[in-house]
Amino acid sequence: MAEGETQAQGAPGAGGVRWRRVRRLLPYYRKSERLQQQLDRIAAELKRTRRELRLVNREATEWQRQIRALEKVVGELRARSGALPLPPRELRVHVGRVPEVANFLAQGLDSSRRVIEVFGPDPGGPVLDWGCGSGRTLTWLKGVGTWDLNYRGCDVDADAIAWLRSQKVKAVEVCGDLPPLPYEDASLAGLFCFSVLTHIPPLRHAEWYAEIRRVLRPGARAYVTVHGDENIRTGKSFTEEERRDYAEKGWSWSERKGHYKHAATVSRAFTVQALASGFEVEAYDELGYHSMDSMILRRI
Numbered sequence: 001m002a003e004g005e006t007q008a009q010g011a012p013g014a015g016g017v018r019w020r021r022v023r024r025l026l027p028y029y030r031k032s033e034r035l036q037q038q039l040d041r042i043a044a045e046l047k048r049t050r051r052e053l054r055l056v057n058r059e060a061t062e063w064q065r066q067i068r069a070l071e072k073v074v075g076e077l078r079a080r081s082g083a084l085p086l087p088p089r090e091l092r093v094h095v096g097r098v099p100e101v102a103n104f105l106a107q108g109l110d111s112s113r114r115v116i117e118v119f120g121p122d123p124g125g126p127v128l129d130w131g132c133g134s135g136r137t138l139t140w141l142k143g144v145g146t147w148d149l150n151y152r153g154c155d156v157d158a159d160a161i162a163w164l165r166s167q168k169v170k171a172v173e174v175c176g177d178l179p180p181l182p183y184e185d186a187s188l189a190g191l192f193c194f195s196v197l198t199h200i201p202p203l204r205h206a207e208w209y210a211e212i213r214r215v216l217r218p219g220a221r222a223y224v225t226v227h228g229d230e231n232i233r234t235g236k237s238f239t240e241e242e243r244r245d246y247a248e249k250g251w252s253w254s255e256r257k258g259h260y261k262h263a264a265t266v267s268r269a270f271t272v273q274a275l276a277s278g279f280e281v282e283a284y285d286e287l288g289y290h291s292m293d294s295m296i297l298r299r300i
């Protein structure tokens with residue numbers, strides 16, 4: 001209180017100070033009220049989300065139960081029909097990003113259908129499944145037409161081949177990851193490779209096409225898949241350098257961890273050049289097989 005001021009004079013002054021303080025604090029009170037309301041809304045939202053999560057969890061558990069039951073039924077039906085059993089998970093990982101049983105079976109079903117479309121139920125001679133892995137395609141070819149007789153498989157994956165042999169599949173062998181293939185010149189009536197060149201450096205493709213040509217009979221077909229333009233357009237994991245390579249040279253090579261998971265992406269022009277003049281391209285389908293371009297080649 002200033003000198004000479006009485007208590008009575010000071011009281012309104014103190015009230016003024018209090019009022020100013022209240023006025024200063026008022027926006028904070030309002031803000032805290034709004035914050036409190038927001039917090040209440042968030043708490044209510046959280047409660048709702050927890051309730052929904054519990055429901056989703058319950059549903060997921062039920063779906064998992066159904067999937068296990070279906071896997072059991074499919075396994076039993078396949079065993080009764082003489083199909084190969086499922087390879088162990090560590091071998092399924094070698095042939096795909098998603099090693100789950102349903103995916104392994106569905107992928108094999110798709111590839112085997114494609115094989116039968118291209119080569120028919122009776123291919124008229126030995127057909128090689130180059131990069132056969134643990135028999136994802138073979139498992140659905142067994143028992144179809146003359147495929148038991150005509151199927152041949154090879155892979156660099158010695159574990160996969162050992163597993164197939166342990167299942168009494170005789171016509172499979174380990175091959176090197178560079179040519180030559182362990183087959184005589186012009187000895188095959190056909191060859192297919194699902195997602196094999198996709199894991200081989202692009203600069204080796206030309207020598208592999210020449211090798212495929214060597215083992216095929218004149219006029220025989222090859223069915224080949226590669227990652228093409230669409231992969232680079234939509235792929236999220238490419239580095240700037242890999243994209244630059246693709247734009248400049250028509251190919252990119254991405255190093256990845258895991259069994260033969262490195263990834264080759266090649267343009268159609270690059271592939272046509274790599275084929276040299278050894279094949280007639282009967283069909284080139286962009287995204288013709290899942291996320292890959294597919295080709296039907298006829299050996300000249």
Ligand SMILES: C[S@@+](CC[C@H](N)C(=O)[O-])C[C@H]1O[C@@H](n2cnc3c(N)ncnc32)[C@H](O)[C@@H]1O
Nearest residue numbers: 095131132133136155156157177194195196260
């Ligand atoms: C993505 S997996 C596809 C397997 C099989 N084609 C399928 O669709 O189930 C690629 C396979 O190619 C095999 N592979 C990679 N390079 C190979 C090569 N140079 N010769 C033979 N197999 C090869 C791998 O071991 C692997 O089994």
